[in-house]
Amino acid sequence: MSLLNFLADDQLNKEQILNLISLAKDIKKNPKSYNKKLEGKSVAMIFEKPSLRTHVSFDMGINKLGGHALYLGQQNGKLGERERVSDYAKNLSCFADAIVARVFENSAIEGLAEHASVPVINALCDLYHPCQSLADFVTLSECFDDLSKVKFAYIGDGNNVSNSLMLMAAIVGVDFTLVCPEGHGPSQAMLSKVEQFTKVSGSTFTFINDINALGQQDALYTDTWVSMGNEDSSDKTEVLKKFMPYQVNHQLMENAQASIVMHCQPAHLEEEITTALFDDEEKSVVFQEAENRMWAQCAVLVSLFAK
Numbered sequence: 001m002s003l004l005n006f007l008a009d010d011q012l013n014k015e016q017i018l019n020l021i022s023l024a025k026d027i028k029k030n031p032k033s034y035n036k037k038l039e040g041k042s043v044a045m046i047f048e049k050p051s052l053r054t055h056v057s058f059d060m061g062i063n064k065l066g067g068h069a070l071y072l073g074q075q076n077g078k079l080g081e082r083e084r085v086s087d088y089a090k091n092l093s094c095f096a097d098a099i100v101a102r103v104f105e106n107s108a109i110e111g112l113a114e115h116a117s118v119p120v121i122n123a124l125c126d127l128y129h130p131c132q133s134l135a136d137f138v139t140l141s142e143c144f145d146d147l148s149k150v151k152f153a154y155i156g157d158g159n160n161v162s163n164s165l166m167l168m169a170a171i172v173g174v175d176f177t178l179v180c181p182e183g184h185g186p187s188q189a190m191l192s193k194v195e196q197f198t199k200v201s202g203s204t205f206t207f208i209n210d211i212n213a214l215g216q217q218d219a220l221y222t223d224t225w226v227s228m229g230n231e232d233s234s235d236k237t238e239v240l241k242k243f244m245p246y247q248v249n250h251q252l253m254e255n256a257q258a259s260i261v262m263h264c265q266p267a268h269l270e271e272e273i274t275t276a277l278f279d280d281e282e283k284s285v286v287f288q289e290a291e292n293r294m295w296a297q298c299a300v301l302v303s304l305f306a307k
Protein backbone atom coordinates (compact mmCIF):
# COMPACT_ATOMS: atom_id res chain seq x y z
CA MET A 1 0.00 0.00 0.00
CA SER A 2 1.31 3.47 -0.72
CA LEU A 3 0.04 6.73 0.78
CA LEU A 4 0.66 10.29 -0.43
CA ASN A 5 0.32 12.08 2.91
CA PHE A 6 -1.02 11.29 6.39
CA LEU A 7 -3.03 14.36 7.33
CA ALA A 8 -6.38 13.40 8.83
CA ASP A 9 -8.27 10.21 9.65
CA ASP A 10 -11.06 10.96 7.19
CA GLN A 11 -8.62 10.91 4.27
CA LEU A 12 -8.13 7.18 4.79
CA ASN A 13 -10.54 4.39 3.94
CA LYS A 14 -11.29 1.29 5.98
CA GLU A 15 -8.92 -0.90 3.98
CA GLN A 16 -6.04 1.55 4.33
CA ILE A 17 -6.55 1.84 8.10
CA LEU A 18 -6.77 -1.94 8.58
CA ASN A 19 -3.63 -2.37 6.43
CA LEU A 20 -1.77 0.21 8.51
CA ILE A 21 -2.84 -1.56 11.73
CA SER A 22 -1.60 -4.94 10.52
CA LEU A 23 1.61 -3.43 9.13
CA ALA A 24 2.27 -1.71 12.49
CA LYS A 25 1.80 -5.04 14.27
CA ASP A 26 4.12 -6.80 11.84
CA ILE A 27 6.85 -4.15 12.23
CA LYS A 28 6.44 -4.48 16.01
CA LYS A 29 6.92 -8.25 15.73
CA ASN A 30 9.79 -8.19 13.19
CA PRO A 31 11.48 -4.75 13.33
CA LYS A 32 14.69 -6.08 11.79
CA SER A 33 12.99 -7.00 8.52
CA TYR A 34 12.07 -3.31 8.07
CA ASN A 35 15.43 -1.79 9.06
CA LYS A 36 16.33 -0.61 5.56
CA LYS A 37 12.93 0.75 4.52
CA LEU A 38 14.02 4.36 5.09
CA GLU A 39 17.67 3.89 4.15
CA GLY A 40 19.07 7.18 2.79
CA LYS A 41 15.90 9.08 3.72
CA SER A 42 15.77 12.14 5.95
CA VAL A 43 12.67 13.33 7.76
CA ALA A 44 12.27 16.92 9.00
CA MET A 45 10.12 17.18 12.13
CA ILE A 46 8.59 20.57 12.92
CA PHE A 47 7.17 21.06 16.41
CA GLU A 48 5.28 24.28 17.18
CA LYS A 49 4.13 22.74 20.48
CA PRO A 50 5.81 20.65 23.19
CA SER A 51 6.08 16.88 22.77
CA LEU A 52 7.51 13.85 24.51
CA ARG A 53 5.97 10.74 22.92
CA THR A 54 5.57 12.12 19.40
CA HIS A 55 9.09 13.52 19.19
CA VAL A 56 10.81 10.47 20.68
CA SER A 57 8.67 7.84 18.93
CA PHE A 58 9.20 9.44 15.51
CA ASP A 59 12.93 9.86 16.08
CA MET A 60 13.45 6.30 17.35
CA GLY A 61 11.06 4.80 14.80
CA ILE A 62 12.78 6.54 11.86
CA ASN A 63 16.11 5.31 13.22
CA LYS A 64 14.77 1.73 13.44
CA LEU A 65 13.74 1.96 9.77
CA GLY A 66 17.27 3.06 8.77
CA GLY A 67 16.42 6.73 8.19
CA HIS A 68 17.53 10.03 9.72
CA ALA A 69 15.31 12.44 11.66
CA LEU A 70 15.92 16.15 12.21
CA TYR A 71 14.05 17.95 15.01
CA LEU A 72 13.02 21.56 14.42
CA GLY A 73 11.74 22.92 17.72
CA GLN A 74 9.81 25.89 18.89
CA GLN A 75 12.68 28.33 18.34
CA ASN A 76 11.28 28.92 14.86
CA GLY A 77 7.94 30.02 16.31
CA LYS A 78 4.55 29.58 14.73
CA LEU A 79 4.57 28.49 11.09
CA GLY A 80 3.74 31.37 8.81
CA GLU A 81 5.09 34.08 11.12
CA ARG A 82 8.81 34.15 10.37
CA GLU A 83 8.32 32.65 6.92
CA ARG A 84 5.23 31.73 4.93
CA VAL A 85 3.97 28.15 5.36
CA SER A 86 4.46 27.66 1.63
CA ASP A 87 8.13 28.69 1.94
CA TYR A 88 8.65 26.31 4.85
CA ALA A 89 7.22 23.53 2.72
CA LYS A 90 9.28 24.39 -0.36
CA ASN A 91 12.54 24.86 1.55
CA LEU A 92 12.18 21.64 3.55
CA SER A 93 11.33 19.76 0.35
CA CYS A 94 14.81 20.72 -0.95
CA PHE A 95 16.48 18.70 1.81
CA ALA A 96 14.02 16.26 3.36
CA ASP A 97 12.22 13.21 2.02
CA ALA A 98 9.22 13.72 4.32
CA ILE A 99 7.89 16.32 6.77
CA VAL A 100 6.34 15.56 10.17
CA ALA A 101 4.57 18.56 11.68
CA ARG A 102 2.89 19.35 15.00
CA VAL A 103 1.11 22.65 14.56
CA PHE A 104 -1.47 24.93 16.14
CA GLU A 105 -3.79 25.12 13.17
CA ASN A 106 -4.88 22.48 10.69
CA SER A 107 -4.54 25.11 7.93
CA ALA A 108 -0.75 24.94 8.45
CA ILE A 109 -0.78 21.17 7.86
CA GLU A 110 -2.87 21.66 4.73
CA GLY A 111 -0.55 24.46 3.56
CA LEU A 112 2.51 22.26 4.06
CA ALA A 113 0.90 19.40 2.15
CA GLU A 114 -0.17 21.71 -0.66
CA HIS A 115 3.26 23.25 -1.19
CA ALA A 116 5.67 20.44 -0.25
CA SER A 117 6.89 18.08 -2.92
CA VAL A 118 7.43 15.39 -0.26
CA PRO A 119 4.88 13.58 1.97
CA VAL A 120 3.55 15.38 5.06
CA ILE A 121 2.49 13.67 8.31
CA ASN A 122 0.20 15.42 10.80
CA ALA A 123 1.74 14.96 14.25
CA LEU A 124 -1.19 16.84 15.91
CA CYS A 125 -3.07 20.00 15.11
CA ASP A 126 -6.15 21.66 16.59
CA LEU A 127 -8.52 19.34 14.72
CA TYR A 128 -6.84 15.93 14.46
CA HIS A 129 -4.25 13.63 15.98
CA PRO A 130 -4.23 10.76 13.46
CA CYS A 131 -0.92 9.23 14.63
CA GLN A 132 -2.51 8.84 18.06
CA SER A 133 -5.76 7.32 16.78
CA LEU A 134 -3.89 4.87 14.56
CA ALA A 135 -1.72 3.76 17.50
CA ASP A 136 -4.84 3.46 19.65
CA PHE A 137 -6.57 1.23 17.12
CA VAL A 138 -3.42 -0.94 17.04
CA THR A 139 -3.74 -1.18 20.84
CA LEU A 140 -7.47 -1.96 20.68
CA SER A 141 -6.80 -4.71 18.15
CA GLU A 142 -4.19 -6.18 20.51
CA CYS A 143 -6.60 -6.08 23.46
CA PHE A 144 -9.71 -7.41 21.69
CA ASP A 145 -9.94 -10.27 19.18
CA ASP A 146 -12.64 -8.71 17.02
CA LEU A 147 -12.54 -4.92 16.53
CA SER A 148 -16.02 -4.92 15.04
CA LYS A 149 -17.47 -6.07 18.38
CA VAL A 150 -15.70 -3.47 20.54
CA LYS A 151 -17.70 -0.79 22.35
CA PHE A 152 -15.45 2.23 22.70
CA ALA A 153 -16.20 5.45 24.62
CA TYR A 154 -14.38 8.76 24.93
CA ILE A 155 -15.21 10.89 27.94
CA GLY A 156 -14.17 14.52 28.39
CA ASP A 157 -13.31 17.44 26.16
CA GLY A 158 -14.26 17.17 22.48
CA ASN A 159 -10.85 17.86 20.95
CA ASN A 160 -8.29 16.78 18.32
CA VAL A 161 -7.91 13.32 19.91
CA SER A 162 -11.63 12.63 20.21
CA ASN A 163 -12.18 13.85 16.62
CA SER A 164 -9.56 11.44 15.31
CA LEU A 165 -10.83 8.54 17.40
CA MET A 166 -14.48 8.99 16.43
CA LEU A 167 -13.63 9.35 12.74
CA MET A 168 -11.43 6.27 12.76
CA ALA A 169 -14.06 4.27 14.69
CA ALA A 170 -16.76 5.27 12.21
CA ILE A 171 -14.60 4.39 9.20
CA VAL A 172 -13.39 1.06 10.58
CA GLY A 173 -16.80 0.11 12.05
CA VAL A 174 -16.34 0.31 15.82
CA ASP A 175 -19.30 1.38 17.98
CA PHE A 176 -18.34 4.70 19.57
CA THR A 177 -19.86 6.80 22.34
CA LEU A 178 -18.72 10.35 22.95
CA VAL A 179 -19.55 11.96 26.30
CA CYS A 180 -18.74 15.65 26.70
CA PRO A 181 -20.06 18.38 28.99
CA GLU A 182 -22.51 20.68 27.25
CA GLY A 183 -20.70 23.16 25.00
CA HIS A 184 -17.54 21.04 24.78
CA GLY A 185 -18.54 18.66 22.01
CA PRO A 186 -17.21 18.50 18.47
CA SER A 187 -18.24 20.84 15.66
CA GLN A 188 -21.33 20.09 13.61
CA ALA A 189 -19.08 19.53 10.59
CA MET A 190 -17.15 16.82 12.43
CA LEU A 191 -20.37 15.17 13.65
CA SER A 192 -21.78 15.12 10.12
CA LYS A 193 -18.63 13.46 8.78
CA VAL A 194 -18.84 10.76 11.45
CA GLU A 195 -22.51 10.18 10.65
CA GLN A 196 -21.69 9.72 6.96
CA PHE A 197 -18.97 7.18 7.73
CA THR A 198 -21.20 5.14 10.06
CA LYS A 199 -23.77 4.87 7.25
CA VAL A 200 -21.13 3.06 5.22
CA SER A 201 -19.48 0.98 7.96
CA GLY A 202 -22.71 0.14 9.84
CA SER A 203 -21.30 0.98 13.29
CA THR A 204 -23.09 3.19 15.79
CA PHE A 205 -22.12 6.65 17.01
CA THR A 206 -23.71 8.14 20.11
CA PHE A 207 -23.03 11.66 21.37
CA ILE A 208 -24.32 12.51 24.86
CA ASN A 209 -23.77 15.04 27.64
CA ASP A 210 -25.10 12.84 30.44
CA ILE A 211 -22.31 10.73 31.93
CA ASN A 212 -24.92 8.55 33.67
CA ALA A 213 -26.15 7.43 30.24
CA LEU A 214 -22.77 5.92 29.28
CA GLY A 215 -24.01 2.30 29.27
CA GLN A 216 -21.88 -0.82 28.87
CA GLN A 217 -18.50 -0.23 27.21
CA ASP A 218 -15.36 -2.31 26.63
CA ALA A 219 -12.82 0.51 26.58
CA LEU A 220 -12.93 3.99 28.09
CA TYR A 221 -10.68 6.80 26.83
CA THR A 222 -9.95 10.22 28.19
CA ASP A 223 -7.63 13.15 27.48
CA THR A 224 -6.77 16.51 29.03
CA TRP A 225 -9.64 18.91 29.68
CA VAL A 226 -7.54 21.79 28.27
CA SER A 227 -5.49 21.13 25.15
CA MET A 228 -2.17 22.74 24.30
CA GLY A 229 -2.76 26.24 23.01
CA ASN A 230 -6.07 26.70 24.89
CA GLU A 231 -4.53 27.29 28.32
CA ASP A 232 -4.88 31.08 28.25
CA SER A 233 -8.53 31.08 27.19
CA SER A 234 -9.65 28.57 29.86
CA ASP A 235 -10.50 29.46 33.43
CA LYS A 236 -9.08 26.52 35.42
CA THR A 237 -11.65 26.78 38.25
CA GLU A 238 -14.53 26.79 35.77
CA VAL A 239 -13.04 23.84 33.84
CA LEU A 240 -12.62 21.75 37.00
CA LYS A 241 -16.17 22.50 38.12
CA LYS A 242 -17.69 21.60 34.77
CA PHE A 243 -15.57 18.53 34.01
CA MET A 244 -15.16 16.85 37.43
CA PRO A 245 -18.32 14.71 36.98
CA TYR A 246 -16.64 13.36 33.81
CA GLN A 247 -13.52 12.11 35.60
CA VAL A 248 -12.58 8.59 34.52
CA ASN A 249 -12.04 6.51 37.66
CA HIS A 250 -12.55 2.99 39.00
CA GLN A 251 -16.23 3.65 39.75
CA LEU A 252 -16.93 4.72 36.17
CA MET A 253 -15.03 1.68 34.84
CA GLU A 254 -17.13 -0.57 37.06
CA ASN A 255 -20.41 1.09 36.07
CA ALA A 256 -19.53 0.67 32.38
CA GLN A 257 -18.11 -2.84 32.95
CA ALA A 258 -15.13 -1.69 30.88
CA SER A 259 -12.01 -3.84 30.85
CA ILE A 260 -9.44 -1.26 29.69
CA VAL A 261 -8.78 2.44 30.08
CA MET A 262 -6.84 4.49 27.55
CA HIS A 263 -5.19 7.93 27.60
CA CYS A 264 -2.97 9.60 24.98
CA GLN A 265 -0.94 11.38 27.73
CA PRO A 266 0.25 13.65 29.16
CA ALA A 267 -2.25 12.86 31.92
CA HIS A 268 -3.43 15.42 34.43
CA LEU A 269 -3.76 13.06 37.35
CA GLU A 270 -6.79 13.51 39.62
CA GLU A 271 -8.38 15.63 36.88
CA GLU A 272 -9.53 13.65 33.81
CA ILE A 273 -8.23 10.36 35.30
CA THR A 274 -7.38 9.22 38.81
CA THR A 275 -3.80 8.24 39.65
CA ALA A 276 -5.08 4.86 40.90
CA LEU A 277 -6.70 4.03 37.56
CA PHE A 278 -3.86 5.41 35.43
CA ASP A 279 -1.43 3.23 37.42
CA ASP A 280 -3.71 0.16 37.49
CA GLU A 281 -1.62 -2.35 35.56
CA GLU A 282 -4.59 -4.63 34.92
CA LYS A 283 -6.82 -2.00 33.36
CA SER A 284 -4.59 0.80 32.11
CA VAL A 285 -2.99 0.31 28.68
CA VAL A 286 -1.47 3.79 28.50
CA PHE A 287 2.12 2.63 28.01
CA GLN A 288 1.10 0.04 25.41
CA GLU A 289 -0.55 2.95 23.57
CA ALA A 290 2.64 5.01 23.92
CA GLU A 291 4.79 2.21 22.52
CA ASN A 292 2.35 1.66 19.68
CA ARG A 293 2.80 5.30 18.62
CA MET A 294 6.21 4.28 17.33
CA TRP A 295 5.02 1.16 15.47
CA ALA A 296 1.99 2.92 14.00
CA GLN A 297 4.15 5.81 12.74
CA CYS A 298 6.66 3.32 11.31
CA ALA A 299 3.77 1.77 9.38
CA VAL A 300 2.78 5.20 8.05
CA LEU A 301 6.38 5.99 7.01
CA VAL A 302 6.86 2.61 5.32
CA SER A 303 3.57 3.13 3.43
CA LEU A 304 4.53 6.67 2.38
CA PHE A 305 7.76 5.40 0.87
CA ALA A 306 6.31 2.22 -0.67
CA LYS A 307 6.56 2.21 -4.44
Ligand code: NVA
Pocket residue numbers: 124159160161223224226227228264265266
Ligand atom coordinates in the same frame (compact mmCIF):
# COMPACT_ATOMS: atom_id res chain seq x y z
N1 NVA B 1 -5.60 17.07 23.23
C1 NVA B 1 -4.23 17.13 23.65
C2 NVA B 1 -3.47 15.97 23.12
C3 NVA B 1 -2.04 15.87 23.59
C4 NVA B 1 -1.29 14.70 23.01
C5 NVA B 1 -3.62 18.45 23.18
O1 NVA B 1 -3.85 18.82 22.03
O2 NVA B 1 -2.95 19.09 23.96
